[in-house]
Amino acid sequence: MGKAQKKTGKGRLDKYYKLAKEQGYRARSAFKLIQLNKKYSFLESARCCIDLCAAPGGWLQVASKTMPQNSVIVGVDLVAIKPIPRVSTFAADITTTHCRNLLRGELKDWKADVVLHDGAPNVGTAWVQDAYSQSELVLMSLKLAVEFLMKGGTFVTKVFRSADYNSLIWVFNQLFAKVEATKPPSSRNVSAEIFVVCREFYAPKTIDPKFLDPKHVFKDANATGAAGESGLSAGNLQANVFQPEKKRRHRDGYGDGDYTLFRKTGVSDFVQASDPIAVLGSVSKLAFETEEEKEWAALDITTTDVKANLDDLKVLGKGDFKSLLKWRTSLREEIGLDVKTKDAEELTEVVEVTEEVDEEAQLQQELERLNAEASARTKRERRRANEVKQRTIQRMQLQMVAPLEIGLEQTDAALAHGSEDVFDLGDAENALKKKGGVSRFAAGDEDGSDEDEELDGEESDHEVLDTDEEREKKTRELEGDLDGLYDAYRERLAERDSKFKAKEARAKNKEREEWRGIQEEQSDDNDSDEGGWDELQQAKTRVDESSSDEDSDSDDEPAKPSLKRRREVESEVKGQKKARLLTKLEEPKSKLQASRATDVWFSQDVFSGVAGLDDVDEEEEEEEEDGQDGEEDGESDAPSSEAADEPSDDDDFEIVPQEPDDGGMWDVEDENEDDAKQARIRKNGLLTAEAVTLAQQLVNRQTTKTDLINDGFTRYSLNSKDDLPSWFLDDESKHYMPNIPITKEAVAALRAKQRALDARPIKKVAEAKARKKYKAAQRLEKAMKKAEGVTQTDDMTEREKAQQVEKLMRKGLSKGKKKNEVKLVVAKGAHKGLKGRPKGVKGRYTMVDSRMKKEVRAKRRKDKETKKRKH
Numbered sequence: 001m002g003k004a005q006k007k008t009g010k011g012r013l014d015k016y017y018k019l020a021k022e023q024g025y026r027a028r029s030a031f032k033l034i035q036l037n038k039k040y041s042f043l044e045s046a047r048c049c050i051d052l053c054a055a056p057g058g059w060l061q062v063a064s065k066t067m068p069q070n071s072v073i074v075g076v077d078l079v080a081i082k083p084i085p086r087v088s089t090f091a092a093d094i095t096t097t098h099c100r101n102l103l104r105g106e107l108k109d110w111k112a113d114v115v116l117h118d119g120a121p122n123v124g125t126a127w128v129q130d131a132y133s134q135s136e137l138v139l140m141s142l143k144l145a146v147e148f149l150m151k152g153g154t155f156v157t158k159v160f161r162s163a164d165y166n167s168l169i170w171v172f173n174q175l176f177a178k179v180e181a182t183k184p185p186s187s188r189n190v191s192a193e194i195f196v197v198c199r200e201f202y203a204p205k206t207i208d209p210k211f212l213d214p215k216h217v218f219k220d221a222n223a224t225g226a227a228g229e230s231g232l233s234a235g236n237l238q239a240n241v242f243q244p245e246k247k248r249r250h251r252d253g254y255g256d257g258d259y260t261l262f263r264k265t266g267v268s269d270f271v272q273a274s275d276p277i278a279v280l281g282s283v284s285k286l287a288f289e290t291e292e293e294k295e296w297a298a299l300d301i302t303t304t305d306v307k308a309n310l311d312d313l314k315v316l317g318k319g320d321f322k323s324l325l326k327w328r329t330s331l332r333e334e335i336g337l338d339v340k341t342k343d344a345e346e347l348t349e350v351v352e353v354t355e356e357v358d359e360e361a362q363l364q365q366e367l368e369r370l371n372a373e374a375s376a377r378t379k380r381e382r383r384r385a386n387e388v389k390q391r392t393i394q395r396m397q398l399q400m401v402a403p404l405e406i407g408l409e410q411t412d413a414a415l416a417h418g419s420e421d422v423f424d425l426g427d428a429e430n431a432l433k434k435k436g437g438v439s440r441f442a443a444g445d446e447d448g449s450d451e452d453e454e455l456d457g458e459e460s461d462h463e464v465l466d467t468d469e470e471r472e473k474k475t476r477e478l479e480g481d482l483d484g485l486y487d488a489y490r491e492r493l494a495e496r497d498s499k500f501k502a503k504e505a506r507a508k509n510k511e512r513e514e515w516r517g518i519q520e521e522q523s524d525d526n527d528s529d530e531g532g533w534d535e536l537q538q539a540k541t542r543v544d545e546s547s548s549d550e551d552s553d554s555d556d557e558p559a560k561p562s563l564k565r566r567r568e569v570e571s572e573v574k575g576q577k578k579a580r581l582l583t584k585l586e587e588p589k590s591k592l593q594a595s596r597a598t599d600v601w602f603s604q605d606v607f608s609g610v611a612g613l614d615d616v617d618e619e620e621e622e623e624e625e626d627g628q629d630g631e632e633d634g635e636s637d638a639p640s641s642e643a644a645d646e647p648s649d650d651d652d653f654e655i656v657p658q659e660p661d662d663g664g665m666w667d668v669e670d671e672n673e674d675d676a677k678q679a680r681i682r683k684n685g686l687l688t689a690e691a692v693t694l695a696q697q698l699v700n701r702q703t704t705k706t707d708l709i710n711d712g713f714t715r716y717s718l719n720s721k722d723d724l725p726s727w728f729l730d731d732e733s734k735h736y737m738p739n740i741p742i743t744k745e746a747v748a749a750l751r752a753k754q755r756a757l758d759a760r761p762i763k764k765v766a767e768a769k770a771r772k773k774y775k776a777a778q779r780l781e782k783a784m785k786k787a788e789g790v791t792q793t794d795d796m797t798e799r800e801k802a803q804q805v806e807k808l809m810r811k812g813l814s815k816g817k818k819k820n821e822v823k824l825v826v827a828k829g830a831h832k833g834l835k836g837r838p839k840g841v842k843g844r845y846t847m848v849d850s851r852m853k854k855e856v857r858a859k860r861r862k863d864k865e866t867k868k869r870k871h
């Protein structure tokens, strides 16, 4: 420590470090002495001071500065100390007689008023070790102090809060009248060091050497420590190492007779304890002390890790404690304290509870295991189905799917995924199974959850399936609730936020407008507005019905049977939760969306020549969607791009509810929206930087219309939105959009436009300005008329006339009558309570004060309210 260490640690460069640097002290510890002396003032009157363990000399510097001139200051340390004015130093080990002799030689017959000791043995090894050597060092310094201190002298020493602390304090108290332990502010809180200031040395003629013999002094401490350790389960010390947060601390200090932080005990206490966790939580170190324990240390199972862990328990984590407990179990088996059980590796608690597990518990365990397996299986299957769906979408987006495959895969995925969710085939299957095997289940009883729970072990398989369904139901219910909450949130938002309200209203209007548009077109059709609903229902019931082979000629009469079917479905779903109903309706929508996406895809010019492909595609669509189109127009040969223009395709609009904000997605079919957009652009111009950028690029021929259309097919364009909750879609519409680059020029153009808009006066200002102009013109006209009259009069000389005309013209050109300005005088300071005209105020004035302002406002408010009430 003698070497000046480089202070690089974050915590080291604190304010005292900087202060020490500023004030030229060699060590920040100088401030500890300054603060101690400030409190006890032992240096000012001291004539002789010995500093034991003084390097690099911070304390010596303080002593030299504070002590009177001509006082003797001696510093000793293991390492040499650079010279300090008025201070003599030498290098020696304070625990040796050589050091004592050197001191004697230095002081001659002098006695010291103050003996300082700030010794610290080599820091860096285990702190436990440090604490012990520190205590020894303290005792050695005390030994020198009692030899060189004069009666009434002061001994200042540093001690560590350890097991020896009490013993040291006891010894100090035998030799000094006043003993006080203190921690100066400059001593870091994290440091275990504490300073003891012992004043008024008794200077006894003889001192029992046992007082200064570490063996004697610390023997008692160890004994007390051991005694304390033996009561390991005592209240506060019983900390569960696995739940440190439950550790109860002494908020008002240490427990009675417990002033130490460090506790050591033998390993056998841990190994033989009935509550080993309490032992781990209450001691700092477990040592191999006895012969038997040393034998344990030599065993193979006692690895170096175990030894290191036992050495300092306070730094261990949960894993380390676990490994120690494992080691304990193994050791107990090894030494025959425990019989080897199957679960030898289990923790102590488990080993202790090795009573016979009864049959019922075994059955229960088995059931749980089976349940877990079954649910894992279903999870796997569901995940696989999702993966297939995801892959199909990805492949579509990456153009990896042959046109023929798209529809097929989509259908497959929809069937595979949707069969259980939408049409509840799983329920039907279950019902069948239940009919056949489990009599306690009524077929088709969807609310049999209570009964499910009553199932016994034999029916565990069914139970597992039902539990999954229940879970799904619950999930749907939860989603329904979540949607409900989200709607409520939006309502609240709408109530609060007028902007949001306006946005919502706009979105609703938009939907309504488009809906009307479609109705108009549909009025040409036979099926009027029912077509959309029926198609939806047909699409929904298609798979269901095909499974039971009931509906074979739905193609011929698309409207009526579907209406019938709709009622059937309605009666089927009656009594089911809202969320379930929603799920059923949304699924066909996804199918339709998929086919729409396919339409969009094939409407590209590239596919226009491939007639055969279109045929196949359309045929497939017809097969899959089974009468999705409201009318059979026999135009299956027409290219899909043409088909997109057909009224039948517009039906898609009806079925798929319009999203309020499509995230700027390009949609070839969305003509109404396009028209509306164009109208808006014509009226207001381009409003976003992206739009201006694209427009500029088009004008500058940096891009073409075809490029833009091609760019429209991004990874965002064919994203499926089915099964996604509205809150999620709302969020997506805000943040999940194509990133269209913008240029500086576009932003500059928009800004310029905005500036021009801002520069335009508002209507009221323009009107006021015009009024002003008009009045000025009137005044001028009036003045000119009067001037004319003046010139025509003969009563005046030419000079007088000229003067009069000039006066009139000045008046005519003036800015009208000047308003009588009323000066406001604040009634405070000199004006407060003043009656009559305030000093230095000319013209009209009004006295105002803050009270008046409030009162006037309150009066206005009251008037308003009474007015309202009257109405």
Ligand SMILES: C[S@@+](CC[C@H](N)C(=O)[O-])C[C@H]1O[C@@H](n2cnc3c(N)ncnc32)[C@H](O)[C@@H]1O
Pocket (backbone or CB within 6 Å): 001, 002, 003, 026, 027, 029, 030, 052, 053, 054, 055, 056, 057, 058, 059, 060, 076, 077, 078, 079, 092, 093, 094, 095, 118, 119, 120, 121, 122, 137
């Ligand atoms: C914290 S430093 C003292 C700092 C000093 N108070 C100051 O202000 O500069 C502790 C010193 O104790 C010294 N030391 C440790 N054991 C010693 C021993 N047995 N004899 C003499 N000095 C010792 C170390 O060399 C170290 O320089």
